[in-house]
Amino acid sequence: MSDNPSIRYHVSMTKIQQLQKILIEFSYYDEMYGIAFKPRAYKLAAESVSVLNGEIENTWRKGGIKALKKFPGIGQSIAEKIDEFFRTGKIKEYQTMKKKFPVDIWSLSRIERLGPKHIHDLYEYLNVRNLSDLKKALKTHKVQTIPRWGAKSEKRLARNLGLTERASDRRLLSEILPYAHNILTALSQVKGVKHCTIAGSIRRRRDTIGDIDLLATSSDPDRVMDAFTSLPLVETIHERGKTRSSIRLRIGIDVDLRVVHDEVYGAALQYFTGNARHNILLREYALSKGYTLNEYGLFQHKKNSLIVCKTEEEIYTRLGMDTPPPEIRIGDDEIDAAREHRIPRLIPYGSVKGDMHVHTEWTDGTVSIKKMITAAKKVGLSYVAITDHTKSLAYIHGLNEKRILEQIAEIKKLNKEIKKFTIFSGTECDILKDGTLDISDKVLAKLDWVGISIHSYFTLSRKEQTKRIVAALSNPNVDCLFHPTCRLIGKRKAIDYDIDEIITTAKKHRVALEIDAYPNRSDLRDIHVRAAVQAGVKLTIDTDAHTPEDFRFISLGEAIARRGWATKTNILNTKKSAELRAYLQKKRSTKH
Numbered sequence: 175m176s177d178n179p180s181i182r183y184h185v186s187m188t189k190i191q192q193l194q195k196i197l198i199e200f201s202y203y204d205e206m207y208g209i210a211f212k213p214r215a216y217k218l219a220a221e222s223v224s225v226l227n228g229e230i231e232n233t234w235r236k237g238g239i240k241a242l243k244k245f246p247g248i249g250q251s252i253a254e255k256i257d258e259f260f261r262t263g264k265i266k267e268y269q270t271m272k273k274k275f276p277v278d279i280w281s282l283s284r285i286e287r288l289g290p291k292h293i294h295d296l297y298e299y300l301n302v303r304n305l306s307d308l309k310k311a312l313k314t315h316k317v318q319t320i321p322r323w324g325a326k327s328e329k330r331l332a333r334n335l336g337l338t339e340r341a342s343d344r345r346l347l348s349e350i351l352p353y354a355h356n357i358l359t360a361l362s363q364v365k366g367v368k369h370c371t372i373a374g375s376i377r378r379r380r381d382t383i384g385d386i387d388l389l390a391t392s393s394d395p396d397r398v399m400d401a402f403t404s405l406p407l408v409e410t411i412h413e414r415g416k417t418r419s420s421i422r423l424r425i426g427i428d429v430d431l432r433v434v435h436d437e438v439y440g441a442a443l444q445y446f447t448g449n450a451r452h453n454i455l456l457r458e459y460a461l462s463k464g465y466t467l468n469e470y471g472l473f474q475h476k477k478n479s480l481i482v483c484k485t486e487e488e489i490y491t492r493l494g495m496d497t498p499p500p501e502i503r504i505g506d507d508e509i510d511a512a513r514e515h516r517i518p519r520l521i522p523y524g525s526v527k528g529d530m531h532v533h534t535e536w537t538d539g540t541v542s543i544k545k546m547i548t549a550a551k552k553v554g555l556s557y558v559a560i561t562d563h564t565k566s567l568a569y570i571h572g573l574n575e576k577r578i579l580e581q582i583a584e585i586k587k588l589n590k591e592i593k594k595f596t597i598f599s600g601t602e603c604d605i606l607k608d609g610t611l612d613i614s615d616k617v618l619a620k621l622d623w624v625g626i627s628i629h630s631y632f633t634l635s636r637k638e639q640t641k642r643i644v645a646a647l648s649n650p651n652v653d654c655l656f657h658p659t660c661r662l663i664g665k666r667k668a669i670d671y672d673i674d675e676i677i678t679t680a681k682k683h684r685v686a687l688e689i690d691a692y693p694n695r696s697d698l699r700d701i702h703v704r705a706a707v708q709a710g711v712k713l714t715i716d717t718d719a720h721t722p723e724d725f726r727f728i729s730l731g732e733a734i735a736r737r738g739w740a741t742k743t744n745i746l747n748t749k750k751s752a753e754l755r756a757y758l759q760k761k762r763s764t765k766h
């Protein structure tokens with residue numbers, strides 16, 4: 175709409191957000207003019223205001239200036255300003271400051287590494303007052319003419335501005351999910367709320383997310399909307415209504431909340447979960463059965479009446495079908511399958527028992543084998559395969575044969591020490607350009623688990639790439655193809671090869687394909703998972719952990735498996751460790 179984001183960011187802020195903005199702008203202003211002790215206080219006060227939210231006004235109402243002073247950062251002078259703001263809706267000193275320095279500090283301060291001194295310079299030398307002025311100055315390369323700035327700083331600023339603006343693009347599920355859960359928790363605690371749930375693409379667990387959709391039922395919708403629009407994370411309120419409100423979070427993502435009546439909760443949840451194509455197909459099917467389905471409910475034509483559906487299941491049941499799990503509602507063949515009762519029981523979350531792709535400080539992981547195991551135990555896993563890189567990746571000290579043998583010995587020792595946990599000695603062995611592996615067969619045969627992957631020559635022709643991987647999969651020591659397509663979301667496209675041939679070859683040699691749950695990999699993709707499942711190829715769900723925190727991504731991998739219609743039996747590492755070991759040994763001994 176407007177190409178001036180500063181306008182967009184400022185519409186309809188709540189009172190608390192205005193106060194927060196004023197305090198932040200004061201802190202920047204004071205720092206520009208070298209008032210040494212104050213900026214920190216203003217920042218602290220702004221934080222207090224944001225955290226306390228509505229509480230601050232209550233406190234002020236009850237105890238005035240004196241009561242305000244008990245909060246961090248709020249001394250006499252700031253307390254007086256807050257008091258003035260609550261009494262009159264403005265702060266005189268702020269208005270005077272804005273006259274002297276008419277700059278949208280708030281919006282500019284959102285740009286990474288753009289501090290008070292920079293904002294000051296931009297205004298003093300180039301009269302930059304807002305984001306659109308800044309864009310013009312960058313376009314005409316005037317920014318580099320500011321004393322002590324130079325071309326490098328200009329370039330960096332342009333890049334960081336771009337990042338801020340692109341923040342409204344799609345984001346990784348892993349990044350957004352915690353925010354969605356936080357908001358959900360906050361709203362669930364609001365008085366009168368009965369249901370509160372995440373809908374939309376997050377509920378379908380897509381790899382990337384455009385915005386957060388929430389749905390609630392409540393006996394007091396106004397109260398929910400108040401709580402929603404005054405969440406501490408809010409940057410802008412786009413819309414505040416009785417049934418729908420929409421906000422933008424400081425991290426640059428929009429959140430929509432709809433509050434509906436209990437009787438239509440099922441229909442609304444179904445509708446707002448989507449996707450659009452699934453909904454169109456379902457509506458068409460409902461019509462053919464004499465119903466109208468929309469976000470307000472399911473209506474029977476004959477009686478011209480609403481059928482109360484408090485849950486989604488009631489809708490699908492009424493239409494004579496099973497309820498497809500949200501992850502597979504993409505408007506493919508899931509409605510037919512649901513009608514014919516042939517959707518399998520998808521792998522339940524929490525089914526993965528071990529992680530078969532784990533790095534340590536032996537190569538590019540951050541900690542020791544022991545520390546990774548402690549972390550794996552903490553998230554409920556009962557085994558891992560240690561799969562450090564091999565010698566082709568010299569820049570991260572990939573292991574050669576000798577080092578691999580040393581690691582096998584170390585793991586043997588550790589397995590004796592630790593209780594109720596199994597470590598498989600494994601590798602992430604590099605596939606060379608010609609499809610051979612960079613570790614000798616003799617050493618590979620000594621490992622419990624051989625994962626192979628491509629880290630070079632991503633751009634070979636389709637024919638060459640296919641040939642290369644087929645050759646690698648044919649090595650009898652190989653157990654699994656790691657991150658099979660090598661894509662990195664937002665960074666690198668998938669390598670080009672004939673996926674059907676890879677699946678056929680994997681089946682033939684009983685090699686598993688990995689679902690690498692590391693968020694920007696999410697590799698295999700759902701459609702390939704489904705093809706592998708249909709072909710009877712086994713899969714693993716791994717995190718490719720390089721730090722102890724990475725094990726938390728397991729459930730993201732389970733989501734991809736679910737999107738690919740995988741059941742528990744399709745996934746190797748849902749087996750117990752002893753079963754998995756037996757499976758691998760049998761596979762090795764019967765290989766030609």
Ligand SMILES: [Zn+2]
Pocket residue numbers: 602627629656657
């Ligand atoms: Zn890798």
Ligand SMILES: [Zn+2]
Pocket residue numbers: 531533602718
């Ligand atoms: Zn790896």
